[in-house]
Amino acid sequence: MGVYKKFVNQTRKPEGFLGKMMLKGMNSGHAKMADWGISHLKKIEPLDIVDLGCGGGRNAGELLKKYPAAHVTAIDHSGLSVENAKEYNQEMIAAGRCNVQQGDVSALELEEESYDLATAFETIYFWPGLVRCFSQVAKILKPGGYFMICNESDGTDAVSLKYEKIIDGMKNHTVDEIESALKEAGFSKVKTDHYTNKPWITVLARKGTGNGE
Numbered sequence: 443m444g445v446y447k448k449f450v451n452q453t454r455k456p457e458g459f460l461g462k463m464m465l466k467g468m469n470s471g472h473a474k475m476a477d478w479g480i481s482h483l484k485k486i487e488p489l490d491i492v493d494l495g496c497g498g499g500r501n502a503g504e505l506l507k508k509y510p511a512a513h514v515t516a517i518d519h520s521g522l523s524v525e526n527a528k529e530y531n532q533e534m535i536a537a538g539r540c541n542v543q544q545g546d547v548s549a550l551e552l553e554e555e556s557y558d559l560a561t562a563f564e565t566i567y568f569w570p571g572l573v574r575c576f577s578q579v580a581k582i583l584k585p586g587g588y589f590m591i592c593n594e595s596d597g598t599d600a601v602s603l604k605y606e607k608i609i610d611g612m613k614n615h616t617v618d619e620i621e622s623a624l625k626e627a628g629f630s631k632v633k634t635d636h637y638t639n640k641p642w643i644t645v646l647a648r649k650g651t652g653n654g655e
């Protein structure tokens with residue numbers, strides 16, 4: 443495998459020296475898109491938040507800033523991502539407002555029905571089965587809890603389709619595929635917004651409250 447291919451494959455599970463470089467790049471490279479995604483969180487005041495596939499931890503940090511009363515749990519299956527996200531959020535961890543744990547979204551070992559908001563930035567491309575993983579997210583959300591997905595790709599743009607060919611296990615999902623997997627996993631309301639001049643998408647889904655909403 444050439445160095446370029448090895449490097450871009452670090453997006454799926456950062457490891458070693460190349461993974462460390464990739465994590466630094468992710469924190470800065472995804473910032474604008476992640477901030478646009480976070481701007482969709484308007485009418486909610488979550489107290490318990492989980493950021494899934496947290497990478498270098500910058501987005502968990504932004505959620506902590508936006509919601510000063512909240513606690514954020516950051517999860518990633520890469521030990522290196524966990525290490526980096528801990529370092530990035532060390533002050534918030536010391537203040538008892540953040541914890542970072544190694545875990546796989548296809549088998550979440552978090553308490554059921556305990557989060558108001560789950561977020562997933564630039565990560566669902568690598569999740570092993572959307573319905574299976576979205577069902578895990580639904581399981582840990584409180585009734586009426588929100589799940590926000592934010593992707594640089596709407597599943598149709600040429601650049602991301604090129605990456606799909608060189609990154610093992612990557613899949614660019616279309617909005618239709620994401621929305622139908624969310625509904626199958628138990629989310630009742632699903633809304634997608636497209637960025638004006640880029641293929642970025644933010645999908646906001648709500649778990650049913652059990653009262654027909």
Ligand SMILES: C[S@@+](CC[C@H](N)C(=O)[O-])C[C@H]1O[C@@H](n2cnc3c(N)ncnc32)[C@H](O)[C@@H]1O
Nearest residue numbers: 455468495496497518519520546547563565568
């Ligand atoms: C492209 S990076 C995005 C990181 C961060 N969310 C951001 O926006 O900068 C994808 C991250 O998802 C993580 N990831 C991929 N599949 C995962 C899984 N099944 N469970 C947990 N984390 C996963 C990877 O280890 C990696 O840190």
